[in-house]
Every structure is written in structure tokens, then in C-alpha cells.
Amino acid sequence: METARPPASASALAAFFVVLAALTALGFAAISWLPVVASEHGPGVDRTIVYILVVTGVLFLVGHAVLAGFVWRYSRGGTPEYRPLSPKVEWSWALLPVLALTVASEVGVLVIGGPAWSQIYGETPAGALEIEVVGKQFEWLVRYPGKDGRFGRTAAELVHDVRNPVGLDKKDPAASDDVVLRGALHLPEGRPVVVRLRSLDVLHSFAIPELRVKQDIVPGHLGRTQFRPVRAGSYELACAELCGLGHYRMSGKVVVEPAPEFERWLREQAGWFE
Amino acid sequence: MIESSGHEGGHEAPRGFLRRYVFSTDHKVIGIQYFLTAVVMALVATVLAMLIRVQLAWPEKAVVAPETYVSLVTMHGTLMVFFVVSLALVSGFGNFLIPLHVGARDMAYPFLNMLSFWVIVPGCVLMLASFLVEGGAAAAGWTAYPPLSALGKAVPGSGLGQTLWLLAMALFIASFTMGGLNYVTTIVNCRTRGMSMMRLPLVVWTFLISAVLGLLSFPALTAAAILLLLDRHAGTSFYLPAGLVFGNETLPHQGGTPLLFQHLFWFLGHPEVYVLVLPALGIGFEVIAAFARRPPFGYRLSVYSILVIAVLSMIVWGHHMFVSGMNPYLGKYFSIVTVLITVPFSVLGLNLIASLWRGRIRLDAAMLFALGLVSAIGIGGLGGLYLGTATSDLYFHDSYFVVGHFHFTIGTVTFFGIYAGTYYWFPKMFGRRMDEGLGRVHFWLTVTSLFPMFLLMHYQGLGGLLRRTYDPTVYAYNAAARGLNLSITLLAFGLGAGQIVFLVNLFRSMFAGERTGENPWQATTLEWTTESPAPHGNWRREVPSAHRSPYEYGRNGGAEDFVLQSAEKA
Numbered sequence: 001m002e003t004a005r006p007p008a009s010a011s012a013l014a015a016f017f018v019v020l021a022a023l024t025a026l027g028f029a030a031i032s033w034l035p036v037v038a039s040e041h042g043p044g045v046d047r048t049i050v051y052i053l054v055v056t057g058v059l060f061l062v063g064h065a066v067l068a069g070f071v072w073r074y075s076r077g078g079t080p081e082y083r084p085l086s087p088k089v090e091w092s093w094a095l096l097p098v099l100a101l102t103v104a105s106e107v108g109v110l111v112i113g114g115p116a117w118s119q120i121y122g123e124t125p126a127g128a129l130e131i132e133v134v135g136k137q138f139e140w141l142v143r144y145p146g147k148d149g150r151f152g153r154t155a156a157e158l159v160h161d162v163r164n165p166v167g168l169d170k171k172d173p174a175a176s177d178d179v180v181l182r183g184a185l186h187l188p189e190g191r192p193v194v195v196r197l198r199s200l201d202v203l204h205s206f207a208i209p210e211l212r213v214k215q216d217i218v219p220g221h222l223g224r225t226q227f228r229p230v231r232a233g234s235y236e237l238a239c240a241e242l243c244g245l246g247h248y249r250m251s252g253k254v255v256v257e258p259a260p261e262f263e264r265w266l267r268e269q270a271g272w273f274e
Numbered sequence: 275m276i277e278s279s280g281h282e283g284g285h286e287a288p289r290g291f292l293r294r295y296v297f298s299t300d301h302k303v304i305g306i307q308y309f310l311t312a313v314v315m316a317l318v319a320t321v322l323a324m325l326i327r328v329q330l331a332w333p334e335k336a337v338v339a340p341e342t343y344v345s346l347v348t349m350h351g352t353l354m355v356f357f358v359v360s361l362a363l364v365s366g367f368g369n370f371l372i373p374l375h376v377g378a379r380d381m382a383y384p385f386l387n388m389l390s391f392w393v394i395v396p397g398c399v400l401m402l403a404s405f406l407v408e409g410g411a412a413a414a415g416w417t418a419y420p421p422l423s424a425l426g427k428a429v430p431g432s433g434l435g436q437t438l439w440l441l442a443m444a445l446f447i448a449s450f451t452m453g454g455l456n457y458v459t460t461i462v463n464c465r466t467r468g469m470s471m472m473r474l475p476l477v478v479w480t481f482l483i484s485a486v487l488g489l490l491s492f493p494a495l496t497a498a499a500i501l502l503l504l505d506r507h508a509g510t511s512f513y514l515p516a517g518l519v520f521g522n523e524t525l526p527h528q529g530g531t532p533l534l535f536q537h538l539f540w541f542l543g544h545p546e547v548y549v550l551v552l553p554a555l556g557i558g559f560e561v562i563a564a565f566a567r568r569p570p571f572g573y574r575l576s577v578y579s580i581l582v583i584a585v586l587s588m589i590v591w592g593h594h595m596f597v598s599g600m601n602p603y604l605g606k607y608f609s610i611v612t613v614l615i616t617v618p619f620s621v622l623g624l625n626l627i628a629s630l631w632r633g634r635i636r637l638d639a640a641m642l643f644a645l646g647l648v649s650a651i652g653i654g655g656l657g658g659l660y661l662g663t664a665t666s667d668l669y670f671h672d673s674y675f676v677v678g679h680f681h682f683t684i685g686t687v688t689f690f691g692i693y694a695g696t697y698y699w700f701p702k703m704f705g706r707r708m709d710e711g712l713g714r715v716h717f718w719l720t721v722t723s724l725f726p727m728f729l730l731m732h733y734q735g736l737g738g739l740l741r742r743t744y745d746p747t748v749y750a751y752n753a754a755a756r757g758l759n760l761s762i763t764l765l766a767f768g769l770g771a772g773q774i775v776f777l778v779n780l781f782r783s784m785f786a787g788e789r790t791g792e793n794p795w796q797a798t799t800l801e802w803t804t805e806s807p808a809p810h811g812n813w814r815r816e817v818p819s820a821h822r823s824p825y826e827y828g829r830n831g832g833a834e835d836f837v838l839q840s841a842e843k844a
Contacts, residue, residue: 007637009637009642009714010635010637013637013642013645016721016722017649020649020725020726020729024729027729027733028733028736031733031754033733033736033737033754033755034736034737034738035737035738035751044665045665045666045668045669048663048665048666049660049666049669049736052659052660052663052666055659056656056657056659056660059620059652059656060652060653060656063623063627063652064649064652066627067627067630067645067648067649067652070627070630070631070635071630071635071637071645074566074630074631074632074633074634074635075635075636075637077634078632078633078634079634079828079835080566080567080568080632080633080634080827080828080835081632081828082569082826082827082828082829084569084573084823085571085572087574090572090574090575091575093572093575093628094572094575094621097617097620097621097624098617098620098621100620101616101617101620102614102617105613105614105616105617105659105662105663106610106613106614108613108659108663108666109606109609109610109613109662109663109664109665110610112665113609113663113664113665113666114606114665116665117602117605117606117664117665117668118602120602120668121602121605122602136519137428137520155517156516156517156518156519156524157524159519159522159524160522161521161522167519200517200518200519201421201428201518201519201520202421202422202425202428203419203421203422203532205597205671205672207672207740209669209738209751209752210751212668212669213668214597214668214669214671214672215597215599216597216598216599218531218532218533218598218599219421219515219517219518219532220514220515220516220517220530220531220532221515221531221533221599223599235751236749236750236751238740238749240671240672240673240740241419241672242344242414242415242419242422242742243422244344244413244422244428244429245339245340245341245343245344245413245429245430245744246340247344247742247743247744248340248742248743248744248745248746248748249745249748251748251749
């Protein structure tokens with residue numbers, strides 16, 4: 001019954017699985033797809049990704065090797081026997097994947113990913129710079145509190161595309177020196193930043209891939225995210241949540257510069273009503 | 275256990291074309307009606323996919339307008355998930371197979387069954403009609419997140435197109451609920467003598483759990499859709515907070531939150547993945563058993579794993595909302611439970627692979643697709659870890675990694691389940707075989723284009739390419755990732771061409787395929803104990819009883835190496 005060589009179709013399929021798995025793994029390993037990382041917590045995020053890449057890579061390669069091997073080996077004919085397993089044997093077989101996958105996946109969540117997650121969502125470090133980012137179709141608005149260090153009151157009724165894009169209330173003394181910019185965000189290198197997030201219309205998502213930052217902005221909620229840029233440079237701000245026909249072009253610029261240069265830049269900015 | 279003897283006797287085959295093929299109450303006809311409806315919808319959804327790919331490969335040519343593009347991605351997703359995979363796999367194969375597998379003459383409620391099909395037809399018509407109305411089809415994503423989906427001012431597709439989308443979804447849910455009730459009742463109450471729950475073929479278990487999950491989770495979407503309709507047309511504010519500004523004008527809504535919709539949507543949306551994936555796995559088990567001549571490895575283990583998946587799937591929806599601003603402790607909880615799903619899934623995957631152990635594999639088209647399905651589960655399941663772990667999802671959320679991932683799970687696994695099932699059960703549906711040569715061509719064209727295509731999307735996600743982006747050249751950081759777009763588009767064309775081979779084979783074989791007998795694959799389950807195609811009432815003689823496990827392969831060696839489930843014990 002059993003023949004020495006499996007039929008061509010079995011060899012082809014086995015080869016397909018092996019080549020597919022090998023090339024896929026190679027594609028992940030040989031090319032560094034991730035953009036440069038420019039924030040303090042970023043390496044923690046990348047570590048989590050690399051950990052999962054390694055774990056799933058091993059499982060993926062072994063799984064496909066076994067699948068290919070079985071396809072190849074058991075296409076040669078033979079006389080299978082009907083031998084159902086006893087429940088005990090079944091359970092002991094299951095123990096291996098259950099333990100392996102539980103440990104592998106929870107280590108990723110708790111041990112590797114946990115600290116980075118806590119860093120992103122933990123206590124705000126002292127001396128953080130607080131700024132506000134407002135999303136609207138299809139533009140980013142950025143507000144700095146100005147010399148008084150306080151954000152002035154805003155109201156939706158006061159919003160006007162051209163005259164008052166974030167809806168600053170002139171009657172509030174804290175509002176007069178607030179700096180409002182369109183599409184560009186300046187940040188000091190090395191200082192923690194807290195971003196207050198607001199949306200004027202639909203959902204947006206505040207994403208800076210190089211800083212490993214992504215936070216949805218939900219209208220009606222005052223959102224926040226925090227990070228510490230550690231590498232000076234110019235980065236891109238993207239909207240990561242579908243927000244309408246112009247979603248694709250809702251981009252912005254993030255300039256991270258040494259603290260003195262940032263301070264100088266900030267001093268030069270006039271308040272919206274000044 | 276109630277026998278289906280109530281159907282015996284006065285259950286004559288209806289005469290006349292209308293009652294037989296159009297307004298039929300026969301579960302097999304209804305199953306095929308669902309299947310063919312899904313084929314039509316698949317054609318539309320595929321054309322949309324090709325348009326998306328053309329735009330992404332040559333964004334500078336602006337082949338479609340930006341507002342059309344968001345409609346395309348929205349409708350491609352909606353049609354594929356709800357009107358193609360759900361209809362073909364769950365409604366189509368579920369209807370066709372369940373009574374044949376459990377030994378019943380028909381579904382528990384044949385009239386309800388017919389009604390469920392005729393409710394989905396206007397649903398399909400409304401979905402397709404929405405392309406033609408002012409503003410175009412819905413454009414808020416298949417997830418239909420408000421405020422985009424709630425306000426006509428937010429996006430052109432949020433006019434009549436979105437309303438039609440919601441009405442069509444309501445019809446879909448009504449139809450799916452009727453079907454689910456029928457499945458659960460039939461499987462629990464209409465099994466033949468001797469068909470204990472632990473003697474059910476695994477595919478029936480997957481249909482049962484899929485139906486239960488659907489019944490438990492779809493009400494959340496129904497509620498979500500009704501509230502959204504009210505927000506759109508009755509001036510309520512369930513999802514709309516105060517202070518929304520469009521064109522310098524403040525809207526009068528207040529008090530709602532868009533997050534409510536996201537929770538309701540994903541309370542359905544996540545279990546829906548398993549509603550679709552589980553039956554595909556079930557088909558994988560049936561086909562692999564028949565073509566490896568081995569009982570599936572670890573029957574009990576597989577059943578328990580399916581049950582564990584069902585429980586877990588109901589408590590993990592929040593992993594779609596890691597970056598929505600949820601409490602970070604909640605994010606941690608959803609991470610911990612989400613990645614646990616890989617555990618029962620790995621058991622199922624390993625059981626499928628181990629079913630080949632010491633088998634005698636025959637690589638017919640059905641088996642080729644079943645084995646491709648095993649590989650796709652591996653890729654989809656492992657990819658889930660990146661997204662289920664909150665810390666890495668922070669980077670991958672709404673990127674092409676997600677797109678690649680779900681095209682393996684609810685895309686490839688389900689489609690391969692449909693294809694494996696079609697090649698395998700076609701003889702029982704039409705009394706003819708599909709062409710084996712064309713089947714192999716279909717398989718090879720499909721795997722050599724599909725796997726690289728969706729795997730490349732994982733790299734794109736790693737490179738930070740964001741989904742639903744009409745023109746990715748707006749950004750510079752994603753240059754490496756978007757450089758793959760042309761390759762992916764060309765692969766997509768190859769994939770599309772491969773499916774034409776399938777369609778030709780399907781329709782040609784219906785009329786000109788080689789005729790087959792009762793049991794062309796020498797398989798063991800009850801559907802192979804009746805003639806092909808199965809007659810009205812499923813068995814001309816008495817309904818067979820189940821006397822043994824559904825998978826007694828490799829019994830005697832030699833040519834007759836199997837024992838039918840209906841064979842009495844010596």
C-alpha cells in the first residue's frame with residue numbers, strides 16, 4: 001500500500017507551506033519595518049512587538065514545518081487504523097499547547113507589555129508641559145496655555161473656522177494669551193508632555209508613529225495622552241480614525257527641538273487675541 | 275431527544291416550480307438559495323475590493339473620488355462580513371447540512387426557514403440600492419461609528435445611503451436570528467435515534483455554538499442600530515454629545531457619547547468573528563477526516579475548546595477599543611482575557627494538524643482548501659496576539675496590520691471553509707462532482723496570490739501604514755510600507771482571476787459535472803447514507819439512526835476502510 005514517494009501534489013503543497021513560512025519570517029527579520037522610535041516609552045512598545053514577533057515566529061515556523069511534514073509523509077498511502085484516544089491521553093496532549101500558549105501570551109501582556117502600558121497611562125511626571133490638540137474635519141489645531149500657564153475657557157458656540165478655530169472665550173482673562181496654531185506641534189526634547197485631546201465634530205485619532213503614540217479623540221470627552229519625546233527631529237502627525245472623506249489628508253507636523261530652542265520659539269508666538 | 279417522525283408520512287415533495295425552487299421550505303433548497311445569493315453579493319464586494327486596490331496602487335491617478343473611496347471600504351467590509359461569508363457559510367452550509375447531519379427530515383421550523391431567506395433578499399436589494407442614492411453608499415466604515423454615521427453633514431455617504439445601510443442590517447439581523455433559532459432547535463430537539471450530543475459531527479457543534487453566539491450578541495447590534503436610527507431621524511442624542519460643530523454651526527444635540535455605540539457594536543462584532551470562523555473550522559474537521567481517513571484528533575478536546583472560545587468571545591470586545599480612552603486597568607483586563615483565546619484556538623489548530631498523523635491523505639480540491647485553512651488559522655491566530663496585547667496594539671491599531679490580520683481570520687479561514695465545503699458537499703447538493711482539475715487550478719491560483727497579499731499587509735502595518743487611507747502618499751514616514759501597494763494590487767488581480775475559475779467550475783458542474791452516487795468520498799456521516807442529490811425529506815426510506823461515532827475511518831484497512839455512522843454494531 002505504502003509508496004516510497006508521495007504524489008507531486010503533496011510535495012508541492014508541503015513545499016508551499018515551507019517556503020511561505022520561511023519567506024514570511026525572513027521578511028519580518030531581514031527588514032526593519034518599524035519607523036525610528038523617538039519617545040521614552042517607545043522602546044517598551046517595540047520590545048513588546050519584538051517579543052511577540054519572536055514567539056509567534058517560532059510557533060508559526062514549527063507549526064508550518066509539522067503541517068508540511070505531515071502532508072508529505074502521510075500522502076504516501078498506508079493503512080490508517082481506527083484508534084480513538086482515551087480522554088486521559090487527550091487531556092495530556094492538550095496540556096502542552098495550553099501551558100505554552102498561556103505562558104507565552106500572558107508574558108507578553110503582563111511582563112513585557114505591562115510596564116510600557118503603565119508608563120503611558122500612569123501618573124504624570126512632574127514638570128510636564130501641558131498642551132491641547134483639537135481635531136476637526138480635516139485639520140489639527142494646537143493650543144498652548146501662553147505665559148500665564150493656564151488654558152482659557154472655550155465654547156462650541158464661539159467656534160469659527162477662520163476667526164476662532166478652537167472657540168476661545170475672549171471674556172476669560174486666561175484665554176487672551178493662549179497660543180493657537182494650525183497643523184504644527186512644537187515640543188521640547190526630553191520633557192514630559194501631556195496632551196489634552198478634544199474633537200469638534202467626529203472621532204479622530206491622534207497618532208504620531210515615530211513617538212509610538214495613538215489615542216482616539218472622542219467628541220464630548222476630554223481625552224489625554226502623555227509621552228516624553230527623546231529625540232529631536234521633525235515627525236508626522238496623522239489621523240488614525242476614519243473621520244470622513246478628507247481623513248487621508250488630515251496630517252500635521254511635530255517638531256521636537258532642544259528645550260532652549262523650544263522656549264525661544266514659544267516666546268515668539270503671540271496669543272490668539274494679542 | 276425527539277425523533278423527527280412527525281414529518282414522516284404526509285410530507286410530500288411540493289409540485290410546481292415556485293414552491294420547489296423559489297418559495298421552498300426545504301432546508302436544502304434554502305441553503306443553496308443562500309449560497310447563490312452570497313455568490314452574487316461576493317461579485318459586487320470583489321469589484322469594490324478591486325477598485326480599492328486600483329486606487330491604492332496608483333493614488334496619483336485618483337481613479338475614484340475620496341468620498342467614493344470611503345464608501346468602497348465601508349461597503350466592501352459590510353458586504354463581505356454580513357452578506358457573503360455569513361450567508362454562504364453560516365446560512366448556506368448551516369441550512370444544507372444540519373438536518374442531514376443530525377438525521378432530521380428538515381429544520382425544526384421549515385416555514386420560519388423560508389421566511390428567513392425571503393427577509394434577507396430585500397436586505398441585499400437595499401444594500402445594493404444604496405450605491406445609487408444621493409451621496410452614495412454608507413461611508414462611515416463597516417463599523418459605522420457615530421458621529422460620522424449619525425450626521426448627514428459629516429460625510430456624503432451619511433445621508434440616505436447610511437439609512438439604507440441600517441435598514442438592510444436590520445433585515446439581516448432578523449433573518450440571521452430566525453436562522454439561529456432554527457439551528458439551535460433542530461440540533462437540540464430533532465436529532466435522530468442514537469445521535470447523542472457527543473456523537474454529533476464537529477461541524478454541527480460549530481453551527482450550534484455559532485448560532486448561540488449569534489443569538490446572544492446580535493441583539494446588542496439591533497439596539498445599537500435602532501438608537502442610531504433615532505439619532506439620525508428623531509433628533510435624539512444617544513451617541514451625540516453637546517458642542518458638535520459643523521461649518522461654524524453648533525448642533526443642538528447633548529448628553530450622548532459615541533463610546534456607547536462602540537461598546538454595543540463590538541459586543542456583537544467580536545463574537546461575530548467566531549460565529550463565522552467556527553463553522554469554517556468545523557468544515558475543516560469534516561473534510562480532513564474524510565481525506566486523511568482518520569477520525570479528527572481529540573474530538574472531546576475540540577468540543578470543549580469550541581465551548582471555551584464561545585465563553586471567552588463574549589468578554590473580550592474591549593480589545594477593539596484599547597486606544598478609545600478607556601480606563602487603563604480595563605485595557606489590561608481585556609488584554610489578559612483576549613490573548614487567552616489563542617489557547618483553545620491552538621488546541622483546535624493542533625487537533626486539525628494531528629488529524630493527519632498516520633493518515634492516508636488524498637489531496638483533492640476540498641482537502642487542499644481544508645489544509646490551506648489550517649495554515650490560515652495559524653497566521654490569523656498568531657497575528658491576533660499583536661492586536662490583543664494592548665501595548666503593541668497601541669502601535670498597530672487602525673493600521674494595515676489589522677487589515678491583514680482579519681483578512682486571514684474572517685477572510686481566508688471562512689472562504690477556505692466555504693470552498694472546501696463546496697467541493698466536498700457539491701455532490702450531495704447537485705448529484706454531480708465539481709471538476710477536479712479546475713478545482714486544483716483554483717486552489718493554486720488562490721493560495722499563491724492570497725497568502726503573500728495579506729502577509730504583505732502585515733509588513734505594511736509594521737511600517738505604520740494606516741487603514742482607510744485614500745492616498746497614503748500624503749505621509750512620508752510610511753514610504754517603505756506603501757511601496758508594497760503595487761505588488762499587493764497585482765496579487766489581488768491574480769486572486770480575483772482565480773475566483774473566476776471557481777465560478778466557471780461551479781456553474782458548469784451544476785449541469786455538466788460527472789454524476790455521482792450516494793457516497794463519493796466514502797465518508798461516514800449521515801448525509802452520505804442518502805442519494806445524491808438528497809431528495810425532499812432527505813431519506814426516501816426511514817431516517818437512519820446513529821449507532822456509533824461519526825468518524826469511524828480506518829476500520830478494516832483496504833478499500834472499504836470506513837463504517838457509516840448509521841451502521842449497527844455487530
